[in-house]
Amino acid sequence: MRVLIVEDEPLMAGAIRDGLRLEAIAADVAGDGDAALELLGVNSYDIAVLDRDIPGPSGDDVAAQIVASGSGLPILLLTAADRLDDKASGFELGADDYLTKPFELQELVLRLRALDRRRGHHRPPVRELAGLRVDPFRREVHRDGRYVALTRKQFAVLEVLVAAEGGVVSAEELLERAWDEHADPLTNAVRITVSALRKRLGEPWVIATVPGVGYRIDVSDADRRG
Template sequence: MRVLVVEDEPILADAIAEWLRREAFAVDVVHRGDLALERLAVNSYDVVVLDRDIPVVHGDEVCRSVAGGETRILMLTAASGVRDRVAGLGLGADDYLPKPFAFVELSARVHALLRRTRPAAPPVLQRAGLRIDPGRREVSRDGQAITLANKEFALLTELVRADGAVVSTEHLLEKVWDEHIDPFTNVVRVTMMKLRRKLGDPPIVETVAGVGYRIR
């Protein structure tokens, strides 16, 4: 799943991004509202973590431009009063988190927003003997726990979320890796090989030649 962090304090922005990457999210970071709008115009994000008070284009304007679509908005602000929270939600934000905050609460709120996609995603994903708990970052197959690296976990989550549909390599690059990835890389194929090895036999991920991958 892919997240855009919009925060004008570089140290805080980098800390948020690093925390979310540990949770197996693909994360892009910008420090200004105009750059946020540029990224949103070309990339498909599942969640935007949006500081309200950002330069060039205010966070309120960014929120208005995103609200109503598929992307969920978690608004951050130093203003923690009830009136401020109500105003933020009134702009179209899906959730509101005052600063300072605990990173564990931030990631919990991001996971909660992902469960509010259309159609709503269940808190635990299951298919073909696989069980994935994104919030706890746990994976098992037929009751046996499996330890996955971050990108392997994110890749498998995208495949299970597809519910049997074929997922293209381009979609996986967009959702599992950030904007710095080389579009001509073979990283998806290499990561898929490692994932299949860890999932064991019988093989559960099917390659659809020229199209992508799916969970049988």
């Protein structure tokens, strides 16, 4: 999952970003409305988390533009205002959820995962492919019934590969979906992470490399068994 955090308080924005990364959620940060709209124009996000009181176009303005775009991008509003009419106005804008400051990071994580499950292009909570069972909510992976312990980044990469259902995913796309905008496009982090993930899952190797293209889940053995 990749989210956009729009928050003008640097310390809070950094704490949210770092906390989400520990939960295998890639997060980009925008400190004002103009930066938010710029990032929304060039990147693909799963959820937008908007502080309503930000410089430039307000969080409400950004939310209105997201809704007007027809993208269906879920919106979670952050605000210090906790009155019912404040919440009502947020939902009237088209927000999908509302979180009042101060809040616990774990509550934000739970709300983000709930929104992700309810997205218009909804994915099943549990995916099964080529003997793999990936549960995004519990952050658990099993292969042929055997539990596999993964790091957060390995899980994020596997989640993207399994979602492709055997299709090829480029290193660039993995970098975009499992990391964030600050990742070096020339880094070998994807190759290293995929290699470690392949070893964790064990033999026979279930992640195939497509030279010059990317990676995919090898479903051929599963097809032959079926």
